[in-house]
Structure formats: C-alpha cells, structure tokens
Amino acid sequence: MFLLLVVSISFLASALVHLLLVSSPIARHFGDAPDHRKVHQTVIPRLGGLSLILAFLIVLAMRTLVPGDIWPVSGNHFSGALLFIALFLAAAGTLDDIYTLDFKPKFLLQFMMASGIVLVLGHQFGTFSLLGYQVDLDRVGPIATIFWIVAVMNAFNIIDGIDGLAGGVAVCGFAAAGFMAYANGAAYLLAMNVALIGLTLGFLRFNFSNRYKVFLGDSGSQFLGAVLALMAIEVQRMPNAEFSVFVPLLIVGYPLFDISVAMVRRFFKANSRGLPGRFARMFAADNEHLHHRLVYLGLSHVQSAFLLLMVAGSLAASGVLIARLQVYGRIAVLAYLTVALFLILNRLGYLGARNWVTIPRAKAMPLNIVGVIEPDEVFFHALKSFKQNKFDFLKMPGKLTKFMGEDLLAVTLYNAASDQFEERWTAALRASEYHDCPAIVIADAPDIEKVKALHPEGFRSVHFMAKPMRLPELVRELEKFTQSRAKTLARRPRERKFSLAQIALRNSARD
Numbered sequence: 001m002f003l004l005l006v007v008s009i010s011f012l013a014s015a016l017v018h019l020l021l022v023s024s025p026i027a028r029h030f031g032d033a034p035d036h037r038k039v040h041q042t043v044i045p046r047l048g049g050l051s052l053i054l055a056f057l058i059v060l061a062m063r064t065l066v067p068g069d070i071w072p073v074s075g076n077h078f079s080g081a082l083l084f085i086a087l088f089l090a091a092a093g094t095l096d097d098i099y100t101l102d103f104k105p106k107f108l109l110q111f112m113m114a115s116g117i118v119l120v121l122g123h124q125f126g127t128f129s130l131l132g133y134q135v136d137l138d139r140v141g142p143i144a145t146i147f148w149i150v151a152v153m154n155a156f157n158i159i160d161g162i163d164g165l166a167g168g169v170a171v172c173g174f175a176a177a178g179f180m181a182y183a184n185g186a187a188y189l190l191a192m193n194v195a196l197i198g199l200t201l202g203f204l205r206f207n208f209s210n211r212y213k214v215f216l217g218d219s220g221s222q223f224l225g226a227v228l229a230l231m232a233i234e235v236q237r238m239p240n241a242e243f244s245v246f247v248p249l250l251i252v253g254y255p256l257f258d259i260s261v262a263m264v265r266r267f268f269k270a271n272s273r274g275l276p277g278r279f280a281r282m283f284a285a286d287n288e289h290l291h292h293r294l295v296y297l298g299l300s301h302v303q304s305a306f307l308l309l310m311v312a313g314s315l316a317a318s319g320v321l322i323a324r325l326q327v328y329g330r331i332a333v334l335a336y337l338t339v340a341l342f343l344i345l346n347r348l349g350y351l352g353a354r355n356w357v358t359i360p361r362a363k364a365m366p367l368n369i370v371g372v373i374e375p376d377e378v379f380f381h382a383l384k385s386f387k388q389n390k391f392d393f394l395k396m397p398g399k400l401t402k403f404m405g406e407d408l409l410a411v412t413l414y415n416a417a418s419d420q421f422e423e424r425w426t427a428a429l430r431a432s433e434y435h436d437c438p439a440i441v442i443a444d445a446p447d448i449e450k451v452k453a454l455h456p457e458g459f460r461s462v463h464f465m466a467k468p469m470r471l472p473e474l475v476r477e478l479e480k481f482t483q484s485r486a487k488t489l490a491r492r493p494r495e496r497k498f499s500l501a502q503i504a505l506r507n508s509a510r511d
Contacts (some may be wrong), residue, residue: 006191007198009062014055014202021047021054022212030097030217044213046097048203049220053090055202056223059195060086078188078234081121085226088113093219103283106218107150113226114149118142123233128245135245148248149229155255156225158262160216162291164305167204167216169312170224171197173251176316177231180247180323184238189231196227208302228252244330247323253315254308257341258290261350287416288378293348295468311344349381370478371396371411371435373427379414386471391478396431408435410482412474415443425451425462432461438481442469 021027027045060083092109095101101109118124124145127136137144160166178193206214216224232248249256263282294304318337322330345351368391372380375395383393396411413428415421425441432439438461441448445466452464463481465474 003191003194006194007201010055010059010195010198011202011205013058014052014199015205017055017058018048018051018203018206018214019212021051022206022214044215046215046217046220048207048214048216049093049097049218049223050090051214052199052203052216052220053086053093053223055199056082056086056196057090059199063195077121078123078192078230081117081123081230082192082227084116084121085113085223085230088116089219089223089226093217093222096218110150110153110222111146114146114153117149117226117230118145123230123237125233125236125248128236130245145233148233149226151259152229152232152252152255153222153225155252155259156228157218157221158289159255159258159291160221161289162295162301162305163207164204164302165291165308166221166224167200167207168305168309169252169254170200170228171204172254172309172313172316173228174200174231176251176320177228177235179320180235181238183324186234186238189234189238193231200224225252225255244322246330246334247319250315250319250322253319254312257311257315261345262289265350290344290348293378293382314340347385349377349385368392368409368482369394370482371408371431373397373411373413373431374424376414376416379416382471386475388475390475408437410438410440410478411435412440412478413442414469415441415447418444418447421447421451429459429462437461438463440465440474440477440481442467442474 022045027047030046030050060079063079092113096106119142124141125137125148126141127134129135156166156170159169174193174196178190178197181187181189181193203214203216203220206212207216229252232251235251236248265288266281266284267278269278269281291304291308294307295301299307315337318333321333325333342351370391370393372383372393373396375383380393380395391409411428411431413424415424421443425443425447428439428441440463442465448464448466452458463477465477
C-alpha cells in the first residue's frame with residue numbers, strides 16, 4: 001500500500017507541474033522546431049525535463065516528512081546524489097534546451113557532473129562478477145564510472161526521438177532496478193525507483209497528449225539517463241550481491257544498444273575518409289536510428305515506441321534473470337539475446353545478411369519497377385522492406401549513367417537535406433523526361449513551395465510530396481500516378497521476355 005501511495009503521489013505531482021508549466025508563458029522559450037532529422041512538423045515545448053526535475057524535487061522534499069521506519073534513509077547519502085543530479089541538470093539541461101549547446105560544452109558539463117558524483121559523493125563501481133569470477137576494479141573504478149554515467153546520459157538523449165520511447169525505456173529500467181532492490185532488501189532504493197516510475201508516467205501522460213503535448217528535451221533525457229545510471233551503480237553495490245557485469249548493462253540495455261549500433265554504423269560508413277574522419281563521424285547526428293527506421297517503414301510513433309519498449313523490457317528482464325541465475329543460466333540468456341538482437345538488426349537492414357529465417361522461393365520478376373534516384377539508405381531499405389506486392393524498387397544513379405529501359409514505371413526521390421534539393425529534384429525531372437514516366441519528389445514543404453513559386457506553370461509529370469511521408473501514402477500516390485502507364489505497358493507487345501530494367505534489378509540484387 002505504501003508503494004502504491006508513492007507512485008500515485010509522484011504521478012499527480014508530475015502531472016500537475018507539467019500542466020502548470022505547459023499552460024504558462026514560459027513554454028514559448030522551450031520550443032522544439034522541426035528539421036530534417038525530426039519527425040514532428042510543428043513547434044512543441046521541450047518542458048518535460050524541467051517539469052520532471054521540479055516534480056522530483058517536490059517528491060524528494062516530501063520524502064523528509066516520511067518516518068524512517070516506513071521509508072528508510074540510505075546509508076550512503078544516495079538522496080544527496082539524486083539532489084545533486086537534479087539541481088545540476090535543472091541549470092545545465094535547461095540552458096541546453098533554450099540555446100541548444102554544441103556537443104563540446106555539453107560533454108564538458110556532463111563530465112563535470114559525473115566527476116562530482118564519483119569523486120566527491122563517492123558513488124562508483126567497485127567490483128563485479130564475470131562468468132563466476134570476482135573482479136576488483138580498484139583505481140579503474142572511478143574512471144569507468146564517470147564514462148558510464150556520461151554514456152548512459154547520451155544514450156538516453158539519442159533515443160529520445162519519438163513519443164514515449166525515452167520515458168518508457170526509463171520505466172523499464174526503474175522497474176528492473178526496483179525489483180532487484182526488493183529482492184535484496186534495499187527498501188530505500190525500491191521506494192525511490194517506484195517514485196521515479198510515477199514521475200515518468202506523469203510526463204508520458206502529456207507526451208502523448210494532443211492539447212498539452214510536451215517533449216522531454218535534453219534536460220529530461222539526461223536526467224533520466226543520469227538517475228538510471230546511478231541506480232545501476234547502487235544495484236551493483238548492494239550488500240551481499242555479486243551481480244554479473246551484464247546486470248547494469250542490461251538495465252539500460254536498449255539505449256546502449258542503440259548508441260553502439262549507431263557509432264559502429266557511422267564508423268564503417270562508406271563516405272567517411274580516413275581514420276580521423278571515421279572517428280569524428282561516430283559522434284555526428286543522423287536519422288538512421290532504430291526508431292527512425294521503424295517510422296520510415298510506415299509504423300506510427302506509438303507502434304514504433306511499443307515495439308522498442310518490448311525490446312527494452314526484454315533486456316531489462318534479462319538483467320533480472322542474470323542476477324538470479326548461475327553461470328550456465330547466464331550464458332543461455334546471453335546467447336538468446338545475441339540471436340534476437342542479430343535478427344532485429346538484420347530485419348532493419350543494418351547487417352545486410354541473407355534472411356535465413358524464411359525459405360527463399362523463386363518468383364517471376366515484377367513488371368512494375370520504380371526507380372529510386374540516389375536513395376538515402378534508410379529510405380531505400382524502408383521501400384524494399386515495406387509489405388506490398390505492386391512495385392519493386394531499383395536504385396538509379398542521379399546522372400543516369402545506366403539506361404533502365406522503357407519498362408520503368410516511375411521514378412521517386414527522397415531528399416534528406418535541404419542544401420541538396422536544387423540538384424536532386426532537377427535529377428528527378430531529368431529522369432522523368434528521359435524515361436517518359438512520372439516522378440514523385442519527397443522533400444520539405446518550404447523547398448517545395450520555393451520550386452513551385454519559380455515555376456508557376458507547373459510540371460507535366462512531376463508530383464511533390466511534403467515530409468513527413470509515410471510509405472503507405474507513397475504507395476497510394478504511385479498507384480494513382482502510374483495507373484495509365486501500367487496499362488499502356490501491359491498492352492504493349494513484347495519483342496523479348498525480359499527488360500533492361502529487370503536485368504538491372506537482377507544485377508543490383510546480385511551485388
């Protein structure tokens with residue numbers, strides 16, 4: 001009953017603070033404007049972090065009114081570390097939300113806060129267990145802990161790309177940490193995790209709202225990451241608990257998994273020149289994270305968040321299992337996770353391995369081939385993965401160095417960056433005229449309006465679609481604009497049983 005009361009009070013405090021701040025004039029100073037890496041199209045307040053921190057401070061103050069026999073006081077000044085995180089990020093994180101700091105001052109502030117937690121307040125990893133062997137970190141412990149806190153903070157900052165994802169992942173992590181605290185008799189840690197779950201649920205109520213919608217912002221994502229990183233440290237340090245090194249990693253498993261995949265992918269990206277360039281690109285922002293790919297595949301924000309929360313919950317639950325199992329049980333859980341994550345990455349196109357789960361079948365080459373001009377890799381993979389049986393998509397060079405034949409049904413282009421729009425939509429127009437087929441150009445609304453203003457007479461066979469664009473919408477547009485051409489190609493007598501476009505498609509599949 002006490003834990004139910006804690007989560008209810010925390011939820012109400014969070015919801016009330018969010019409502020007051022979003023309704024106040026201060027909300028206009030926290031606007032998150034859309035750009036080419038974001039999936040929202042209107043300015044939305046980034047007040048979730050500040051509201052979350054203020055609500056947490058209220059709950060922390062109310063904690064002092066609860067008797068020690070009901071909510072025990074931690075023996076290692078844990079509440080002081082939480083208070084330090086909240087006050088530091090209330091200032092530094094809010095500054096970042098207003099002025100959008102560069103990564104260098106942001107990293108500096110993060111390392112300053114992590115160093116304060118480790119070197120001043122004394123919270124750090126001491127020992128851990130690996131395959132049944134106890135390892136003492138000794139002098140490496142403080143350095144490893146500082147990098148751990150910074151890594152988790154940035155991981156949460158990166159996954160905060162669609163509604164409910166960062167908050168839902170945090171709830172999974174707090175639930176796992178709370179369960180292990182309960183199993184080891186750490187009542188103060190259990191109650192604090194329950195309070196944080198209530199606070200985060202209060203934010204999620206407004207994150208999914210239409211009228212009072214609010215984003216977590218950098219302050220909120222960093223706050224959740226820092227607090228969860230500290231929770232993982234406390235779980236590892238609990239008396240008489242010899243947890244595996246994988247336990248804290250799996251508590252925050254999904255954010256670390258996402259940031260690891262992103263950094264490896266950026267390092268091996270083809271257009272990175274030289275080793276210094278590859279290392280620099282590892283920290284460059286892009287729109288190819290797991291949640292981006294799910295949205296490009298046609299899933300809504302809620303559907304994408306739900307699927308990724310299943311992954312996050314599974315990883316957190318695996319951490320709980322590893323903490324309770326012996327060596328062979330831990331190996332079995334890790335083997336299962338390895339296979340599952342491999343299948344996820346392969347399905348989303350990160351690995352490019354053959355889909356060996358399904359039985360390959362020989363099928364006839366489709367006639368309805370749509371050329372994709374110099375495609376963005378995420379967009380092209382989404383096209384190839386989208387479940388539909390009317391079109392097949394083929395990469396096309398922008399300079400049209402490869403002739404695709406008269407059987408090409410249409411061409412399409414997805415413009416990822418505004419500075420490239422001029423030459424890219426011109427390439428789509430040239431391809432449309434060269435192959436005598438319609439073209440669909442997907443770009444930002446301001447770029448489209450600029451082109452239409454310069455050409456008021458319009459274009460005979462080029463159709464523009466504004467971002468964000470869902471793949472079902474694109475398929476419907478392709479059906480509408482290619483219907484007459486498809487009928488013409490179907491009635492035309494063939495002199496051969498193949499087309500040049502089909503040969504190009506076979507060659508690209510073989511490559």
